[in-house]
Amino acid sequence: MSRSIAVLVAGVAAVVMVLSKFIVPMESAETTVAEWFNAAAAIAFVLGGASLLKMNLLTISARGPGWGYAAVTLVAFLATLGVGLFKVGVPPSAAFPDHRMGGTPDAEGGALWWIYEYLMSPITGTLFAMLAFYVASAAFRAFRAKNAAAIFLLVTAFVVLLGRTYAGVFVTSWIPDDVPWVSWLRLENLSAVIMSVFTTAGTRAMIIGIAIGVAATGIKIMIGLDRSYLGAGAGGGNG
Amino acid sequence: MATHAGHASIFARLDRIDRRWIFLAMFVAVAAPILWVGVTGKTFPEAPTPAVQGAFDAVESLPSGARVLVSMDFDPASAGELQPMATAIVRHCALRGHRICTMTLWPAGGPIIDGTMQDVLGDRPDYRYGEHWVNLGYRAGFEGVMKQMNSRVSLAYATDVRQTPLERIPMLEGITGIADFDLLVSISAGYAGAKEWVQYSVSPTLTGSKPLRFVAGSTGVQTPQLIPYYPNQMAGILGAIKGAAEYEYLVNEAVRKADPSAIVPAKFQEAQRRMAPQLFGHVLMVALIVLGNVVFFGLRNREARA
Amino acid sequence: MSQFPGTSGTPGAPGMPADPAVARRANRLMIAVLAVIAALLVVRAWVGTEVGSGADAQVVHGYGMVFVEQQGAGHVQVPAAEWAQAVAADPAQQRVMVSWPRTVGVWAAALLTLAVLSFLWRDNPVYKLAESVVVGVSAGYVMSTAVWSSLVNQVFGKLAPGLTKAYLSPGLTTTESDWWALVPLGLGMLLLCRLSARLSWVGMFPLAFVVGVFSGWRFVQYVESDLLAQVATMFDPLYVAGPTAAATVGGTLCAVLVLVGVLTVLAYFFFSLEHKGPVGGAARIGVWYLMITFGASFGFTVMGRIALLAARCEFLFDDWLWLIDPAGKH
Amino acid sequence: MLADAADPAQKAWFAADKVPLLVALAVVVAAVLGSIALARTGRPIRIRRLAGLDAVEEAVGRATEMGRPILFVPGIQDMDNIMTVAGVTILGHVAKVAAEYDAEIEVPTSRSIVMTAARDTVQAAYLAAGRPDSYNPDRIYYVTDDQFAYVAATSGMMARKKPAACFYFGCFFAESLILAENGNAVGAIQVAGTAETAQLPFFVAACDYTLIGEEFFAASAYLSGEPDQVGTLLGQDVVKAIVWFVGLAAAALGTVAALQGPDGALQPFVSAMRAAMGGGA
Incomplete structure (x- = not known):
């Protein structure tokens, strides 16, 4: 029963959003819903924090493997949340110098800013930077020109990799730049042609296909055929 | 056959090489040029591609005082690629005298805006907050924020980050919906970012009377997926650090052209400097793929013969 | 130390020599190489960096020093040269000074950067520690940002404007309560029910609402932007007249190749037709287009990865070790 | 062009410039629902070898x-x-x-x-x-x-x-x-x-x-x-096929219009279609 109501809620919400695109007076309905949607998105972040808290508390209380790391995560979470919510060390705002909560929570010099700048930035940045090492290792050990398709792919990758740096200019500088019949063969020009012709065409066809797929999913949610989301979690993503 | 056996053993040894040597090679390929450029200060000349030139022209062609909305939709994890773009575009806007409104759809984007504005406008006392630039900050909701801003910016943002109500901010006078801005810029590392801006805010205006001009800056991973939108739905794209370097080069050339004696501060050449580690990193990648295949097929031939 | 298990390096894992003697030798050699690199960096930093020029010159032994200047209510980071100048002018000045919190911060950032990089050597507790910290810190940061940027003004401010203005948000201009704000608050509360096993079914309703709204938007916007507007570009003429014969041929060829690419890749993604005859031929051409597209993606992705590594290296060499000063920070 | 066809009085409540979008959405809905219905009748739907x-x-x-x-x-x-x-x-x-x-x-x-x-x-x-x-x-x-x-x-x-x-x-x-x-x-x-x-x-x-x-x-x-899943797949194929032929026709029209020059008879039609679909002028 409650599942059917939920499916109905989703379907009605979707249809109303579609109609509001065409029926001008419904625009205010759309912006109101958007406001609720945004608040729900903000609360989803709170939900994310709460579920992290719950998970780590469970690990710690059960003395599960690696509970020490869970404790570190917990302390880091609570400390960051605390200094963020209470605006610890935030310089007062120019407009409201006397108000304790007048400043921006992550303004330069505040505790939250310090955590952001010196803990969060370096770790997330380095975690992403590690991928450069992994891709190098995979380059040597996994990317094999084992068939024509792979050869095509790798050769294109070479052209783009070299053509998008000075290496391309250097390697093919002997090709005259002022003879239009051959100048496109210079690596920097060739990589531009690959982007403007082949990537444009290939990606265009792919996003057309994806758009049709997204539309089909939307239709199925509207008429209640697709209910997979009911077993799903919530929250935004990045990435 | 001694030489042949020698070859084979080299292949076999290379095939079993400890991957940490490859990691070290990548580190050296990136670190050494950084030190070299850091000491010598040399950079490579850049030849702008059409998509970058399009982005530059979109900013350049606006009359002075035009209003540009810059959404910095990334977090510190991607700042290595995108910060130079953000700096270059905001700097270009400031050089042209445009009024800049900043915002972000990513929760960790706030300090990135502060840092960028401090870098670019720190020594521009003529750029007064509220009159020449304003920071709306972060709002949760991804596409929901775009939907609200399409109708009325003030629905999404009641105040700016300094808690000034929008109607009391001089530079936003006359701005109702997002289409009232003369240009939208999104520098984005993924969802929600440039693609969603195109879908939700730019494309709906294309059938109307006032299409919204849009420029995107994007990470290397995302750039190919934005290419089909250029030039119809986007005026230009800065793709990866190379796009940033080309844009920086165009802005710096424009500065030098206006005043041949002008010295471009080092902080505005970050992306151009980065092209040196890129060069060596890319060459190493190509070499590793080629070498890996030589080893692979070398060993396979040997097995086939044996 | 079972609460901090570091998975031991997996002996015999790919890329790790199987023979322990070889592995030991490789380890020793690698440690030696890393030690030499580290020693060079330390020696260079020990020598110190001269900041300022002429009479103002001061030698600073780098290592992550940050100088700040009082500006308004807060402090702003300034180059070391400015500090050198200020000290040379007045040794007792308090205007420009070393910021210990930020100096400690640069150290923390550098050590954490190295901690993460240590995973390349093998999985270890230090890496895991850095990872645990970032998971907690990111969640805390995002949650506090969501509260301040969205909930305070958009929800609390509408329900209790007086209280919110007095204690949380002095800039608030609303004075009347807007009870519609209870709806998102209620949605949020229901969403939080998902945390409880017994009540999680209640969380289904806000989720259904969010999914419904979102899929309605996506349905329309994907068709408008990625289907209709993309098909509109196919009106591009195949004949492109250029200023020269070469430009005309080139432009026309490019236009034809784009159209052929879109149509053949679409043909590849037909699933209800066997890849035989003309459809098969088109699909085979489509595969080539896809491979070139992926090759370009490959190149761009690699480019992005290397750029991020370069940024981290620059941080270590510039902000921490003061080996270089490309941005004029010192 | 389609936008102009709408009665000005209707503009107050109907977004006239979105008519092409409405048509496109209708086509997608019809194709997907029709295909699902077809699949549910039990008629076998062939999927190519992967x-x-x-x-x-x-x-x-x-x-x-x-x-x-x-x-x-x-x-x-x-x-x-x-x-x-x-x-x-x-x-x-x-x-x-x-x-x-x-x-x-x-x-x-x-x-x-x-x-x-x-x-x-x-x-x-x-x-x-x-x-x-x-x-x-x-x-x-x-x-x-x-x-x-x-x-x-x-x-x-x-x-x-x-x-x-x-x-x-x-x-x-x-x-x-x-x-x-x-x-x-x-x-x-x-x-x-x-x-x-x-x-x-x-x-x-x-x-x-x-x-x-x-x-x-x-x-x-x-x-x-599942018939619903296979039907959806077929429906998407139908839309792709429509895109295929519309795209081909668009390219042909665009090329003829370009060969005729800016004053040609086809140019206004091509420009109007393109603009209505959100492709600029």
Whole structure:
């Protein structure tokens, strides 16, 4: 029963959003819903924090493997949340110098800013930077020109990799730049042609296909055929 | 056959090489040029591609005082690629005298805006907050924020980050919906970012009377997926650090052209400097793929013969 | 130390020599190489960096020093040269000074950067520690940002404007309560029910609402932007007249190749037709287009990865070790 | 042009410039719903052969011959991700083939719910293959939620057990590279499928077969055999076919108009159509 109501809620919400695109007076309905949607998105972040808290508390209380790391995560979470919510060390705002909560929570010099700048930035940045090492290792050990398709792919990758740096200019500088019949063969020009012709065409066809797929999913949610989301979690993503 | 056996053993040894040597090679390929450029200060000349030139022209062609909305939709994890773009575009806007409104759809984007504005406008006392630039900050909701801003910016943002109500901010006078801005810029590392801006805010205006001009800056991973939108739905794209370097080069050339004696501060050449580690990193990648295949097929031939 | 298990390096894992003697030798050699690199960096930093020029010159032994200047209510980071100048002018000045919190911060950032990089050597507790910290810190940061940027003004401010203005948000201009704000608050509360096993079914309703709204938007916007507007570009003429014969041929060829690419890749993604005859031929051409597209993606992705590594290296060499000063920070 | 056709009085409540969009949405709805209805009548709908799926049998056969296990990774996201759902559907097929060949299948997962779903699926597959006794739930296990820790553990397992066939079907991020690299190092046949565009190039370069984007979903719809899923696939094909012919016609019209020059008879029509569809003038 409650599942059917939920499916109905989703379907009605979707249809109303579609109609509001065409029926001008419904625009205010759309912006109101958007406001609720945004608040729900903000609360989803709170939900994310709460579920992290719950998970780590469970690990710690059960003395599960690696509970020490869970404790570190917990302390880091609570400390960051605390200094963020209470605006610890935030310089007062120019407009409201006397108000304790007048400043921006992550303004330069505040505790939250310090955590952001010196803990969060370096770790997330380095975690992403590690991928450069992994891709190098995979380059040597996994990317094999084992068939024509792979050869095509790798050769294109070479052209783009070299053509998008000075290496391309250097390697093919002997090709005259002022003879239009051959100048496109210079690596920097060739990589531009690959982007403007082949990537444009290939990606265009792919996003057309994806758009049709997204539309089909939307239709199925509207008429209640697709209910997979009911077993799903919530929250935004990045990435 | 001694030489042949020698070859084979080299292949076999290379095939079993400890991957940490490859990691070290990548580190050296990136670190050494950084030190070299850091000491010598040399950079490579850049030849702008059409998509970058399009982005530059979109900013350049606006009359002075035009209003540009810059959404910095990334977090510190991607700042290595995108910060130079953000700096270059905001700097270009400031050089042209445009009024800049900043915002972000990513929760960790706030300090990135502060840092960028401090870098670019720190020594521009003529750029007064509220009159020449304003920071709306972060709002949760991804596409929901775009939907609200399409109708009325003030629905999404009641105040700016300094808690000034929008109607009391001089530079936003006359701005109702997002289409009232003369240009939208999104520098984005993924969802929600440039693609969603195109879908939700730019494309709906294309059938109307006032299409919204849009420029995107994007990470290397995302750039190919934005290419089909250029030039119809986007005026230009800065793709990866190379796009940033080309844009920086165009802005710096424009500065030098206006005043041949002008010295471009080092902080505005970050992306151009980065092209040196890129060069060596890319060459190493190509070499590793080629070498890996030589080893692979070398060993396979040997097995086939044996 | 079972609460901090570091998975031991997996002996015999790919890329790790199987023979322990070889592995030991490789380890020793690698440690030696890393030690030499580290020693060079330390020696260079020990020598110190001269900041300022002429009479103002001061030698600073780098290592992550940050100088700040009082500006308004807060402090702003300034180059070391400015500090050198200020000290040379007045040794007792308090205007420009070393910021210990930020100096400690640069150290923390550098050590954490190295901690993460240590995973390349093998999985270890230090890496895991850095990872645990970032998971907690990111969640805390995002949650506090969501509260301040969205909930305070958009929800609390509408329900209790007086209280919110007095204690949380002095800039608030609303004075009347807007009870519609209870709806998102209620949605949020229901969403939080998902945390409880017994009540999680209640969380289904806000989720259904969010999914419904979102899929309605996506349905329309994907068709408008990625289907209709993309098909509109196919009106591009195949004949492109250029200023020269070469430009005309080139432009026309490019236009034809784009159209052929879109149509053949679409043909590849037909699933209800066997890849035989003309459809098969088109699909085979489509595969080539896809491979070139992926090759370009490959190149761009690699480019992005290397750029991020370069940024981290620059941080270590510039902000921490003061080996270089490309941005004029010192 | 279409916008002009609308009565000015109607503009007050109807967004006239969105008529082409309305038409496009109507076409998509009609195609998808019509195809689902057709599939529900029980008429068989043919789905073309997918090389990646054909490769499953070959790879499993080889693993059996060599007496080495099969590895299946259903991505690193939870069951709310449609790619994970599609991956688990394909796992059912792989497990069935494995049961028939009596090959050992290993499924490390990154989410506990995925583990539960995978166990159910594999058990059902063994039952369908008539070998319920051979099903071993211990080989389907949860490792950790953490991306890189998961990869480290899975890589170590790969080094020890040296699977002869590796399948990666689901949502992958940066770990795609590391998995494929390790699979290569142990000499496995590798088959992958994902719709995560940024990872596709790496899979294509490192694996023997890759199901690309929509192909991956098509494989899952085909294997599920549900009329609604197969019908949706057909509906999408219908829309693609319409796009195909409209695109071709658009290119022809655009070219003729360009050859006629700016004053040609076709130019106003082409410009108006293009503008109405959001393609600029």
